[in-house]
Amino acid sequence: QVQLVESGGGSVQAGGSLSLSCVGSEGTFSNYFISWFRQAPGKERDLVARISWSGSSRNYADSVKGRFTISRDNAKNSAYLQMNNLEPEDTAVYFCAAATNLEGPPHLASTWNYWGQGTRVTVSS
Numbered sequence: 001q002v003q004l005v006e007s008g009g010g011s012v013q014a015g016g017s018l019s020l021s022c023v024g025s026e027g028t029f030s031n032y033f034i035s036w037f038r039q040a041p042g043k044e045r046d047l048v049a050r051i052s053w054s055g056s057s058r059n060y061a062d063s064v065k066g067r068f069t070i071s072r073d074n075a076k077n078s079a080y081l082q083m084n085n086l087e088p089e090d091t092a093v094y095f096c097a098a099a100t101n102l103e104g105p106p107h108l109a110s111t112w113n114y115w116g117q118g119t120r121v122t123v124s125s
Helices: none
Strands: 004-007 010-013 018-024 033-039 046-051 058-060 068-073 078-083 092-099 119-124
Touching (some): 033 068, 046 068, 046 078
Parallel strands (some): 010 119
Antiparallel strands (some): 018 078, 033 046, 092 119
16 A cells, blocks of 8 residues: 655745645555545545546646646656645645545545545635
C-alpha cells in the first residue's frame, strides 16, 4: 500500500495562486489513479480533480475547471495541483488520494483506497 504526504497549503488572498504536492512512498506510483479532494468545515469531502495512471486523462469539478490543473510525475512518485485565481470558496483542507482501480464512482471518497493527511488552504477576500 502507498503512503501519501501532501504539502504546499497556506493562506492567500483572492486571486492568488498555490501549488500543492502529493508524494507517494511506492516505487510503483504509476499503478495508481490519483485524485485531489477538499473538505470545508461542515461540508462533505468533494472531488476536485483526478488523473489516470499516465496522466493521459484528467477530470475536474465544474467549480475549479479552468482555474486548477492536476498533473503527475511518476518518476518522482508525485502528483500536483496548481491552483490559480483562488476564491474564498476554495478554502478547505485538501487531500490527495490514490486507487489502483476505479471500482466505484470517482466523486465518492469511498472509491479511493489511500489518503494523505491533508493540507489546509485558506483564501481571504
